[in-house]
Amino acid sequence: MTEPAVIVDHVSKRFKLYKERNQTLKSAVMRRRKSVADEFWAVKDVSFEVPKGSTFGLIGRNGSGKSTLLKCLARILHPDEGSITMNGKAASLLEVGSGFHPELTGRENIYLNGSILGLAKKDITARLDEIIDFSGVGQFIDQPVKNYSSGMYVRLGFSVAIHVKPDILVVDEVLAVGDGAFKKKSREKFREFTNSGRTVILVTHSLAQVREMCDQVAWLNKGELQAVGPAKTVTKQYQEYLDAQDG
Numbered sequence: 742m743t744e745p746a747v748i749v750d751h752v753s754k755r756f757k758l759y760k761e762r763n764q765t766l767k768s769a770v771m772r773r774r775k776s777v778a779d780e781f782w783a784v785k786d787v788s789f790e791v792p793k794g795s796t797f798g799l800i801g802r803n804g805s806g807k808s809t810l811l812k813c814l815a816r817i818l819h820p821d822e823g824s825i826t827m828n829g830k831a832a833s834l835l836e837v838g839s840g841f842h843p844e845l846t847g848r849e850n851i852y853l854n855g856s857i858l859g860l861a862k863k864d865i866t867a868r869l870d871e872i873i874d875f876s877g878v879g880q881f882i883d884q885p886v887k888n889y890s891s892g893m894y895v896r897l898g899f900s901v902a903i904h905v906k907p908d909i910l911v912v913d914e915v916l917a918v919g920d921g922a923f924k925k926k927s928r929e930k931f932r933e934f935t936n937s938g939r940t941v942i943l944v945t946h947s948l949a950q951v952r953e954m955c956d957q958v959a960w961l962n963k964g965e966l967q968a969v970g971p972a973k974t975v976t977k978q979y980q981e982y983l984d985a986q987d988g
């Protein structure tokens with residue numbers, strides 16, 4: 742057995758829920774006391790391992806804690822309990838256009854993003870044509886990205902992230918915005934990526950996509966790990982659960 746790419750060990754993440762309604766700055770100042778907050782566990786005691794060179798999916802209903810867990814993996818949030826071990830360099834693509842500067846052109850954003858993801862300028866230049874070509878944004882590459890469609894944003898962001906060649910790529914739903922042709926291209930790129938021993942962790946609501954792309958899947962339900970295992974088995978369990986719900 743090779744060492745896992747990622748170890749999620751009893752991870753919990755808590756948020757505070759503020760009870761008071763209609764809270765304004767004025768009323769908060771006037772009251773001069775702390776507001777009452779309930780604790781709420783968005784992720785509760787979740788453990789799993791992601792094998793190196795695999796594609797790992799996270800599924801679950803809206804609000805089940807998938808994005809929160811991904812943010813913990815991306816080190817944007819810190820777990821309140823438990824630990825996460827990443828064996829390698831990670832890059833993440835969490836929200837459409839996150840990490841892009843709206844006033845800069847696509848080309849400038851490639852450099853900005855590439856360097857945030859740890860690539861030297863000369864290495865970005867060396868991969869520039871490939872990045873632009875894969876993104877498919879064409880002549881718009883020298884336009885400010887604020888004028889891009891959401892699909893174009895994602896394509897460019899994804900293209901930079903995958904060409905930076907991190908050991909672990911963390912992707913939240915963004916592929917859902919791409920059109921069919923881009924999804925196909927992305928799938929092929931992911932395959933190339935994992936074939937070279939790299940690891941992908943992705944969140945999606947498309948069970949077809951999960952079955953097609955993922956080796957293993959973790960199903961989160963209200964922050965807790967409901968099941969983890971082969972994509973086929975876990976998506977089947979989840980589908981049965983969904984079918985039994987009313988909405």
Ligand SMILES: Nc1ncnc2c1ncn2[C@@H]1O[C@H](COP(=O)(O)OP(=O)(O)OP(=O)(O)O)[C@@H](O)[C@H]1O
Nearest residue numbers: 756757758783801802803804805806807808809810
């Ligand atoms: N910064 C925050 N402060 C308070 N609560 C939060 C915060 N971020 C997320 N939550 C709550 O944590 C829960 C899990 O949210 P999360 O975004 O992880 O769900 P998700 O599984 O990604 O859902 P979706 O499928 O809708 O994207 C939700 O109830 C959400 O309201």
Ligand SMILES: [Mg+2]
Nearest residue numbers: 807808809913
């Ligand atoms: Mg989410």
